[in-house]
Amino acid sequence: xxxxxxxxxxxxxxxxxxxxxxxxxxxxxxxxxxxxxxxxxxxxxxxxxxxxxxxxxxxxxxxxxxxxxxxxxxxxxxxxxxxxxxxxxxxxxxxxxxxxxxxxxxxxxxxxxxxxxxxxxxxxxxxxxxxxxxxxxxxxxxxxxxxxxxxxxxxxxxxxxxxxxxxxxxxxxxxxxxxxxxxxxxxxxxxxxxxxxxxxxxxxxxxxxxxxxxxxxxxxxxxxxxxxxxxxxxxxxxxxxxxxxxxxxxxxxxxxxxxxxxxxxxxxxxxxxxxxxxxxxxxxxxxxxxxxxxxxxxxxxxxxxxxxxxxxxxxxxxxxxxxxxxxxxxxxxxxxxxxxxxxxxxxxxxxxxxxxxxxxxxxxxxxxxxxxxxxxxxxxxxxxxxxxxxxxxxxxxxxxxxxxxxxxxxxxxxxxxxxxxxxxxxxxxxxxxxxxxxxxxxx
Numbered sequence: 001x002x003x004x005x006x007x008x009x010x011x012x013x014x015x016x017x018x019x020x021x022x023x024x025x026x027x028x029x030x031x032x033x034x035x036x037x038x039x040x041x042x043x044x045x046x047x048x049x050x051x052x053x054x055x056x057x058x059x060x061x062x063x064x065x066x067x068x069x070x071x072x073x074x075x076x077x078x079x080x081x082x083x084x085x086x087x088x089x090x091x092x093x094x095x096x097x098x099x100x101x102x103x104x105x106x107x108x109x110x111x112x113x114x115x116x117x118x119x120x121x122x123x124x125x126x127x128x129x130x131x132x133x134x135x136x137x138x139x140x141x142x143x144x145x146x147x148x149x150x151x152x153x154x155x156x157x158x159x160x161x162x163x164x165x166x167x168x169x170x171x172x173x174x175x176x177x178x179x180x181x182x183x184x185x186x187x188x189x190x191x192x193x194x195x196x197x198x199x200x201x202x203x204x205x206x207x208x209x210x211x212x213x214x215x216x217x218x219x220x221x222x223x224x225x226x227x228x229x230x231x232x233x234x235x236x237x238x239x240x241x242x243x244x245x246x247x248x249x250x251x252x253x254x255x256x257x258x259x260x261x262x263x264x265x266x267x268x269x270x271x272x273x274x275x276x277x278x279x280x281x282x283x284x285x286x287x288x289x290x291x292x293x294x295x296x297x298x299x300x301x302x303x304x305x306x307x308x309x310x311x312x313x314x315x316x317x318x319x320x321x322x323x324x325x326x327x328x329x330x331x332x333x334x335x336x337x338x339x340x341x342x343x344x345x346x347x348x349x350x351x352x353x354x355x356x357x358x359x360x361x362x363x364x365x366x367x368x369x370x371x372x373x374x375x376x377x378x379x380x381x382x383x384x385x386x387x388x389x390x391x392x393x394x395x396x397x398x399x400x401x402x403x404x405x406x407x408x409x410x411x412x413x414x415x416x417x418x419x420x421x422x423x424x425x426x427x428x429x430x431x432x433x434x435x436x437x438x439x440x441x442x443x
Contacts, residue, residue: 035363035387038307041098043356044315046272051091053319054337054345058352059360061092062271062315064102064155070130071107071117077126080133089138089147100150100191100271100315103131103177104162120165120173127173128180135184150189152227152271153177157193158205167205171212171219178222192223194271197249198233198241199279206253210260220262225312228253229272233279234287241275243301244399247309269313270306274332286329295334296351296417297397297435303355304384304395304436307364308374316352319343347418354419358393358438362386379403381432391443397436404429408441415439 040059047053048066068085075081085101092099105117112122121127131151138147157163157170165173170193178190195209196202206228212219220226230249232241239245250270258264275298276287299316306314320342321330330339336349367375367383374384381403386393396405407414409427415438416422424430430437 035365038359038362038364040096040356040360042303042307042313042359043352044100044269044271044313045097045319046315046317047319049320050088050095050097052343053091053095054343054349057095057319058097058316059356060098060100060313060315062100062102062152063088064152065318068101069105069117070103071105073134074107074126074130077109078129080130082137089143093145093147098149099147100152100189101134101148102152102155102194103134104154115164118160118162118164120169124172124176128176131177131180132184135181135188139185139188141185146185146188148188150191150225151177151181152191152194153223154193156196156229157209158195158202163193167208167212168214170209171214171222174219175214175217175222189224190222191225191269191271192220192227194227194229195253196229196231197253198231203252203256207256207260210257210262218261220257220260220266225267225269226257226262227269227271230270231273231277232275234276242399243275243298243305246273246275246302247305250306250309250311267312268310269315270311271313271315272317273302273314274317274334276333277331284331286324286327286331287333289329290333292347293417293435295346295348298334299336299348299351300355300358300395300417300436301382301397301399303359304364304374304382307359308372308384319349350419351417354417358395359386362388362393381405387443391441393438393440395436395438396430396432397434398432399434402431402433405432407439410441411439413440 043058044060044062045058046062046064050061066088068088073080073082073085089099106119106121110121110123110126111119136142140146153174155162174192181188181190195206197206209219230246232245232249234241236245278285303314316336317332319336321332321335321339322342323330323339334348335346336352337346338344364373365385365387366372367385374382376382380400381396381398384395406429407424407427411424411426413421413423414430417435
């Protein structure tokens with residue numbers, strides 16, 4: 001490892017003085033204002049078992065909490081068991097989903113004395129061999145198709161419950177991953193370690209990675225995608241953490257990464273998202289349940305807002321949420337399946353499918369000339385404009401009030417989060433609130 005001569009302290013001091021902000025500061029998100037066609041892979045899922053998905057599932061899956069970590073696969077030094085991962089990859093592809101695999105965590109026999117699965121491995125040779133074995137097995141040359149499309153270095157490398165090494169060690173691990181993956185399968189993607197983003201210490205962790213260098217390059221240059229887990233806090237004062245507040249976390253993280261040189265056009269994935277998750281001493285105790293109609297609204301707003309802000313993949317947490325033992329709570333308050341069985345599709349799960357129907361194959365474009373997609377007006381009302389071969393879909397909502405909006409003159413009906421059509425007169429005024437309403441019209 002060779003550190004860049006400008007230390008993090010020097011860089012930060014320059015930023016405070018304003019000397020580097022113009023050169024390195026973000027110029028704004030790579031948004032859907034470019035009219036990028038939305039494909040189904042935007043609709044990702046963090047799920048422990050793709051063999052039990054309900055029908056019409058996601059376009060991509062992130063395998064974590066799935067029993068396929070490094071310590072699960074390498075059962076003794078140099079011995080790999082791919083049985084469960086093979087089954088998951090086949091099931092995901094049979095359902096039409098592209099696979100991302102999280103590569104950590106450290107097996108006991110590669111952990112330092114006194115360390116554990118969160119430790120930096122003692123052998124980078126062993127890490128390289130593990131990654132090479134994976135990519136070789138799941139490349140199109142040996143699998144018949146690219147079984148795993150993307151390899152993520154680690155989960156939440158700025159949370160001590162998942163990583164207790166240093167940011168510099170994670171930078172080196174990222175460099176090694178990139179070099180091995182690209183040497184075997186040039187077309188496979190390397191996804192940065194995931195970074196949580198909802199509390200101050202996690203934000204500091206993003207900053208440390210943004211300014212970590214190895215072999216003369218910033219660590220992000222050894223990735224194809226930067227990963228953020230954009231869970232908002234349970235509450236902000238008296239207000240709930242909702243999809244709109246999650247986007248403020250994205251903006252903050254993107255600004256920090258931009259100061260570290262990350263271009264505004266660099267791909268970002270939201271690799272875990274749900275709502276209502278307690279933190280601090282209540283972390284892991286489960287979210288307070290919310291009404292099904294709010295869950296449906298959150299799902300639709302999540303995908304529209306992420307796409308509008310240039311996020312290319314959103315892995316919802318999760319189809320298979322179950323009740324925590326002895327409670328009526330799950331980790332997140334948006335439940336895509338019935339927590340009693342983890343399989344039966346819920347109303348929020350049907351909203352996940354509805355959002356796909358509205359968005360996949362369409363282009364999310366600016367609301368007005370010179371604007372951005374999904375603009376918010378002075379009353380707090382969002383308008384998203386989706387163009388497609390058959391016309392235009394406009395989606396409206398206001399997270400804090402009931403308001404009136406005027407529909408397009410060619411509109412004949414509206415559709416709410418339950419997917420029901422209601423006839424309207426073109427150019428009429430309709431009431432919208434926190435539940436998105438889609439109104440189609442000819443071009």
